[in-house]
Amino acid sequence: MKLLTFIDKGVHKLGVKTEQGILDISASVKNGINFDIKTDIMDFISGSTEEVTRLQDFIDYSISEKKAVFVNEDEITWGPCVTRPHKIICVGLNYRKHADETNAPYPEVPILFNKFDNTLTGHKDEIPVPKVTKKLDYEVELGIVIGKKAKYVEVDAALDHVFGYCTVNDLSARDLQLRTPQWLLGKSCDKFSPVGPFLVTADEVGDPNNLSLKTYVNGELRQDSNTSDMIFNCAEIVSYISQHMTLEPGDIILTGTPEGVVMGYPEDKQHYLQPGDIVTVEIEKLGALTNYFIEE
Template identity: 40%
Template sequence: MKLVTYHKEGGYGLGAVVDDYILDIKEATGACCMLSLLDMGDEGMKKAREAVAKAEKKIKTGDTKGLLRLSEAKLAAPIPRTRKNIVCLGLNYAEHVKEGGSERDLPPHPVFFTKPTTTITGPYDPVVYNKAVEKLDYEVELAFVIGKKGKYISKEDAYKHIAGYMVFQDISARTLQRQHLQWYRGKSQDTFAPMGPYLVTPDEVGDPMKLNIWCKVNGAMRQNTNTSDLIFDIPTIISTLSDGITLEVGDVFATGTPSGVGAAHPLGLLKVGDVIESGVEKLGELKNKVISEK
């Protein structure tokens, strides 16, 4: 399934994509939001699938009553506000490590940092180039969301804990990032985490370590590779971080960015007016315009 959160009068709707439509699944599942649905576990997903199956049959007969056209919906981030900081990986593609200009070896262990929940913005919402930022950059990433709580999770069991996958854009302020050696300030400005457009369940993704991933700026390809190039794969990420730390339902993980970031690209960094298109095979594409702070 492709699960979505979308704007509606009075708040957010919770839906599933069915053909070219969005089916509201709040009533069918009893969930009030994406986190509520994930908290329900397998039972919630079962109810959602049953509702989708019924909607598919209706659409085949030409009955689209009660459905919202996907093209007319304003999608929000699948999880508009996470319960905890987003966990991100740095230096997780070999070519990206090399383009940094340092002579460092590849990291022997995953490098983690976080972004606060206030960075989250929608898949088509603007990225704000604010007055604290000097050098703005893009980083397309594959993200996954935890669907089953766990601690000391083995690599063999890691995928059992994933609810779904999203496209993630780790917007970065390079000057702030280098001033603050743990990267937090440079990664944590408001609107610095566009994500979505859907939360895609594992059955529709297949092997997440074999997905094409790309980023364009103003239509020009900047990043273009495959998740098979990750240094640390998803089972390693989950196993490493859950070693003594409880992973909870709704936790969001971004797996790192490939080479081609603006700081090392001939076409350079982002500027106001630029349009960033970030995509991962089977997961859709984000489209975010850079605007100045009002």
């Protein structure tokens, strides 16, 4: 199932991508359908598998009874596909070729840092280039969204705690990031974590450790890799984090970026993002996420 949010009168509404188009769940519920169904995306992330099954039953029924309300995909204002994560946890230097291009040794354990919900935004949103940076970089990343509370989880059971996956652009102001040994400042400016367009349930994704990833800047391919190049795979990441903190439903884990970032180029070929640039990050089975960069 492909879940999403769109913004209507300042409210994040739940939508589902179907073969017929994007179904507006709350509008369909109000269209005379006697179904006890939740209409907030966070309720489904934190709910049981029965909640998702009930949602699918509702979708099938509303379409068959011609009571489904659809919205135009080209006209909606997209929201982040996860709206209220308790934590946003990121893994640094988690691709072999990315570590190689930055002349960094492979980490022995996952390098963790965090971002905040001020960084969240959605597909097709405009992102201001902060005045405080001259080195804004892109990073396509696979996002893991936790669905069940996880603490001291073994690797073999780790993915059982995952609700689904999404495409993320872990935007990074390199001059701020490298100002100190702590990376947080360069990662946490406003709208630095566009996520979406869809949150795809784990059953539809299958193996998250074999997905292609791509980044395009103004139509030019910049990153082209596969999650199989990760140093620590998805199960290892979830298990490792759970040894140190409790993962809650709705938490997002950004699993690192592959080679091809601006910082990895020779200095005379580094062309960082500028107002007017259009960046699309794309992951197999999860969809393409596009944002427009503007002057702050």
